[in-house]
Amino acid sequence: MSEHAFSDAERAAVYRAIGERRDMRHFAGGTVAPEVLGRLLGAAHQAPSVGLMQPWRFVRITQGELRGRIKALVEQERLRTAEALGERTDAFMKLKVEGINDCAELWVAALMDNREPHIFGRRTLPEMDLASLACAIQNLWLAARAEGLGMGWVSLFEPQALAELLGMPAGAKPVAVLCLGPVTEFYPAPMLVMENWAEERPLSDMLFENQWGERQ
Template identity: 80%
Template sequence: MSEHAYSPLERAAIYRAIGERRDMRHFAGGTVAPELLTRLLQAAHQAPSVGLMQPWRFIRISDRELRGRIQALVEEERVRTAEALGQRSDEFMQLKVEGIGQCAEVLVAALSDDRERHIFGRRTLPEMDLASLACALQNLWLAARAEGLGMGWVSLFEPAALAELLGMPAGAKPLAVLCLGPVQAFYPAPMLSLEGWAEPQPLAEMLYENHWGQRP
């Protein structure tokens, strides 16, 4: 055991938050105290980022009418997605894909408009700006779970339409509509698994050694 390891109880809490994190779609209304929201966003802001570019930008949606317009954009894309799914369209339309109308807080997470100037770590992998933002969202998700709040990542929207709605500058790109707030209960397993849409694959199916496809 490394001398830098946390105590057994602290380690157990971290692994518990990771294991119990869920992409939530059902919320119980309520509120998120301002100091708690700040603490969660600070956790997101402490995420690693390639070249310390910190490409994340968060927009808190406090206007209820604006929240409704965002929900309408999501609904438009939900219908388009169903059409693209063909035989599974009816099954998809039965899934609950967002909780924008019921959650306590709605946040939009976006990539900044000035990230092209960052070359360090992006010259051959420009998508590392997206990876950095994803790390921030995972921090936020885990911190929210530790605080007993649910969070859902909604990606069903046309980025250009949402960017225009929120007055984003050229080059900025929304990546996620985040639903955050109290829940009645956390799903015991991923919701899509509970609904029979898909099953998570075991780590053994994703782990190779030395060469692609070579099992340990």
């Protein structure tokens, strides 16, 4: 084992947070203490980013009226998505897809504006700014689980409409509405699995060696 490895207990805690992280839709209200929120945002800000561009921006939603307008945008997209699903429309409409009204904290994670000059690591893969933001969100998610808080990533919204609602500058793009806060319990498995919407595939299905589709 590497001399730089964590202790057994520390490693177990890291893997537990990863294994028990869930995309939460059910929240128990309450609040998130300022010092805890500070730790969570600090964890997000320590995410890796291509070219150290740190493209993440987080907007905290504290106005009830604004929270309601964001929920309305999500509901509009939920209905559009349901229509696009065809024969699965009824099943989709029965799913709980967000916890905007019930979560203690509501945040919007977005990409910064004026990203074009940042070409380090992005000349051929410009979407690496999005990958960097996703890493920040994942850091926040895992830290939240370690703190005993639930988090849900909501992507059912029209980006331009949400950007206008939040007064974002041209070029900035909202990527996630994040519901955060206390929960009564964590799902024992992904909610979509529990609701029989989808099945998890094993890791072995995703592993190739040397050539696409070739397995060891």
